[in-house]
Amino acid sequence: MGAPKRNRRTFEKPKDIWNLQRISTDNAIIKEFGLKNMSELWKVQSELSRVRRNARELLTGGVGAAEKEQAIIGRLSKYGIVQRGSTLSNLLDLKESSFLERRLQTVVFRKGLARSMKQARQLIVHGYISVNGKRVNRPGILVPTEQEGSIGYYKPIDITPKTPPPKEGEGAEGVAAEAKQEAEAKAAEVAAATS
Numbered sequence: 614m615g616a617p618k619r620n621r622r623t624f625e626k627p628k629d630i631w632n633l634q635r636i637s638t639d640n641a642i643i644k645e646f647g648l649k650n651m652s653e654l655w656k657v658q659s660e661l662s663r664v665r666r667n668a669r670e671l672l673t674g675g676v677g678a679a680e681k682e683q684a685i686i687g688r689l690s691k692y693g694i695v696q697r698g699s700t701l702s703n704l705l706d707l708k709e710s711s712f713l714e715r716r717l718q719t720v721v722f723r724k725g726l727a728r729s730m731k732q733a734r735q736l737i738v739h740g741y742i743s744v745n746g747k748r749v750n751r752p753g754i755l756v757p758t759e760q761e762g763s764i765g766y767y768k769p770i771d772i773t774p775k776t777p778p779p780k781e782g783e784g785a786e787g788v789a790a791e792a793k794q795e796a797e798a799k800a801a802e803v804a805a806a807t808s
Contacts, residue, residue, distance in 0.1 A: 624655040646713045647730025653753060657712045668704040693758040718752035720761060728772060743767035
């Protein structure tokens with residue numbers, strides 16, 4: 614067990630924290646991938662900058678650079694972020710979406726196990742999703758490509774809407790319109806009978 618007073622963040626905040634353009638692009642990414650808050654995006658951006666930094670260091674050369682290069686590319690190809698035959702210069706072209714597409718939340722949504730990214734997150738957090746038959750409740754883990762086929766429901770759930778949306782003339786407005794027409798018909802009959 615580590616020292617409870619020495620917990621550190623796993624991400625770095627951006628240097629231009631109040632830049633409106635950066636905030637709007639980050640909010641678009643958060644909405645697209647259904648992230649909870651900015652810190653989830655900052656974790657991905659920190660991981661991406663770490664990979665790019667390591668690739669730049671290895672491009673300069675040095676002792677054991679080829680072995681480290683194969684280790685980095687092997688790890689990223691295991692998760693499906695890059696292809697097996699990629700080079701270090703390909704790692705410099707990576708975007709945040711490359712990592713975000715491999716999160717469990719996104720994979721669950723892309724497989725059709727949820728109707729939206731938000732629902733995918735909810736299903737994972739509430740324990741309805743399993744990987745290799747084991748329940749997983751962390752939406753941010755990266756899914757290896759060989760485990761992608763083993764993602765399914767841990768316990769049975771029906772995500773279809775319980776009631777279909779009302780058709781035109783059926784909902785509360787339709788019932789009120791029918792009652793109004795019946796009242797007008799009765800008033801017309803009464804008027805015809807009295808005259």
